[in-house]
Amino acid sequence: MDRRKAIRDTYDRIATHFASTREYAWPEVESFLRELEGERAVGLDLGCGNCRHAQLLAEDAGVERTIGLDVSRGLLETGRERAREREFDVSLVQGDAATLPLAADAVDVVVYVATLHHLPTRASRLASLDELARVLAPEGRALVSAWSTAHDRFDEDEGFDTTVEWTLPGGEPVDRFYHIYDPAEFERDLADSDLDVLKWELSSGNCYATVAGGKPTGR
Numbered sequence: 001m002d003r004r005k006a007i008r009d010t011y012d013r014i015a016t017h018f019a020s021t022r023e024y025a026w027p028e029v030e031s032f033l034r035e036l037e038g039e040r041a042v043g044l045d046l047g048c049g050n051c052r053h054a055q056l057l058a059e060d061a062g063v064e065r066t067i068g069l070d071v072s073r074g075l076l077e078t079g080r081e082r083a084r085e086r087e088f089d090v091s092l093v094q095g096d097a098a099t100l101p102l103a104a105d106a107v108d109v110v111v112y113v114a115t116l117h118h119l120p121t122r123a124s125r126l127a128s129l130d131e132l133a134r135v136l137a138p139e140g141r142a143l144v145s146a147w148s149t150a151h152d153r154f155d156e157d158e159g160f161d162t163t164v165e166w167t168l169p170g171g172e173p174v175d176r177f178y179h180i181y182d183p184a185e186f187e188r189d190l191a192d193s194d195l196d197v198l199k200w201e202l203s204s205g206n207c208y209a210t211v212a213g214g215k216p217t218g219r
Contacts, residue, residue, distance in 0.1 A: 003120040004096065007177050008071045014166050014174055015074030019050035019082075028203055029053050029111055032143040032210060033061045040108035044069065046097060046132070047115025051079030051090055054111075058088040061109060069093045069100070098127040102135045105213075110135075110142035113206075117146040117179050120161075122189070125179070129193035136213030141198075144190070144209045149182045151205025159185040183207055 011018065033056060041064045043057035048068030058066040068079050068090045076092045083090050095101045097115055112132060119125045132142055149156050159182045163175035181189075186207040190197050196214030200207065 003177070004071075004098075004124070007118055007120065010174060010176055011070075011072035012074035014168060014176075015072060015078055017168055018166065019075065019078035022050050022052055025052050025056045026113060028145070028206075028208055029056060029113060029143060032111070032141075033057070033109070036061065036109060036141060038062070039064070041065065042067065042107050042109075042137075044102070044107045044110045044135070045090075046100075046110055046112040047071075047118075048079055048090075048092075049075045049114075051082050051092075053113065054079065054090045055082065055086060055088050057109065057111065058090055063109060066090045067093060067102075067107070069095050069097075069102075071096055098124045098131060100131040100135055104134050105137045105140075107135045108137050108140045110140070112142055113145040114147075116144060117181065118177060119179070120177055126189060126193055129189065129195055132211070133194035133213035138213070140213060142195075142211050142213075144195075144211055145206045146181045146186060147178060148186065148202065148205060148207045149180055150202050150207075151180075153205075154180060156180070156182075158182050181207055 039062045043063035043066045045054035045068045048054050048070045051068045054066050054068040057063045070076050161179050164178050166174045166176055195211040198210045200209035
């Protein structure tokens with residue numbers, strides 16, 4: 001089976017239980033959005049899951065239209081339910097983070113957290129970063145995050161592929177693919193993409209970068 005299809009199928013399988021454990025927005029996302037200046041026409045929660053960050057974009061970030069994109073139809077359904085229950089507007093789109101079904105320069109602010117590390121190859125991760133650069137408006141900004149070797153649960157110093165087990169109610173384990181970045185590798189992938197890195201940091205075992213789509217394409 002294609003690895004990206006397998007990852008999609010995994011999240012379809014665990015979607016309801018997974019979403020039930022993802023109630024609150026990350027503080028790093030809240031800080032990123034607070035630092036934005038001016039009104040933003042279009043916001044994108046890339047790898048939106050249950051839309052907890054789409055809700056933040058829709059309600060607190062001065063965004064006129066919010067899009068939630070995820071490869072998992074099951075997770076999108078949990079996002080639809082959250083939006084209905086909490087009465088915020090989000091346009092939901094099923095799509096692959098490495099081939100975004102969005103026009104160039106169309107998005108003003110993007111939250112792209114806890115998703116890049118699920119893409120199974122470096123080529124697909126770089127393609128996703130380039131796609132992010134493509135869809136960002138000239139003055140747009142995005143927050144990108146990925147799990148890193150700085151997390152307490154890992155002993156490795158270099159980036160590596162692994163699986164992290166998710167346990168469903170009843171005890172059934174389901175393996176989820178991760179690429180665990182080392183911080184220098186994260187920096188290299190950003191540098192090799194079409195994104196322009198404005199700042200980056202380590203927080204809670206994750207690499208974070210605030211980026212713009214400022215580099216010329218076609219490297």
